[in-house]
Structures are given as structure tokens and as C-alpha cells.
Amino acid sequence: MKEDTTTEMTSEITLGQKIRELRGRKGMSLRELATKAEVSAPFLSDLEHGRRGTEQLDKIAKALGVPTAELNKLKGTVSAEMKHWLHENPSMVQLLTEIRASGKTAVDLRAALAKTGRG
Numbered sequence: 001m002k003e004d005t006t007t008e009m010t011s012e013i014t015l016g017q018k019i020r021e022l023r024g025r026k027g028m029s030l031r032e033l034a035t036k037a038e039v040s041a042p043f044l045s046d047l048e049h050g051r052r053g054t055e056q057l058d059k060i061a062k063a064l065g066v067p068t069a070e071l072n073k074l075k076g077t078v079s080a081e082m083k084h085w086l087h088e089n090p091s092m093v094q095l096l097t098e099i100r101a102s103g104k105t106a107v108d109l110r111a112a113l114a115k116t117g118r119g
Contacts, residue, residue: 015074016048022064023048037063053077 013021023033030048034041037059044060046052054060057075061068078086086092099109 013074014050015053015071015076016050018071018074019044019060019064020048022066026064028064033060033063 019033023030026033028036030044031041034044037044037056039054039056039059043052043054047054047060053075057071058068061071104112
């Protein structure tokens, strides 16, 4: 049976946690993954602990045997398309600010939308 390495969009897992999880599933040490991905072990450790971001996800994904898109969706950056949309819809920025202040998570909000038949 093929191992499922996809992450549900409702997950609250971080990029670093996902990399560590996938590395663990593969039975790889941090140094082994760093060598295979051609990055330094301290860099990878910082990434796993959320202390830095990276543009090296393609190398890391390849070394882990997963699609780069799986890691990119956890990257936590805003695409140029999304920045443009937010610029064109400034009321959404206020809404996002209110959501952040509410303390609700993405999971909470998706569940609320699902209850209304919109999610």
C-alpha cells in the first residue's frame, strides 16, 4: 500500500513540522536529509524549528520524495496573485485582521463555513 504523504488543507501543521514528520517517516536523520537536499544541517534544523524560511523547498521535497507543492502550501508566504487580490480588495485586509484578533484557527473557520453550507 502506498504511503499517503499529503497534508489536508485544514491542518495546522507548520512547514518545519511537516519536513520533520516526513523525514521521520523515511527514517532519515537531519544530517542525512541535509546531505541529500544539499543544504547544511544547521539550516535544516532552523527550518524545522520555524526559525527561518527558504527558497530551497524543491531540493528538500525531492530528497524526501514528495511533490514540492506539498511543502509550498505550508510555506506561509503570500503569492503575488494573493497580494494583488488583497490590494484590490482592502476590506479583506480588515477582515483578516479581525479574524486574527478572534483567535479562530483555519480549522475553526472552515467548520463554521461548512455549517452554513458555504465551505
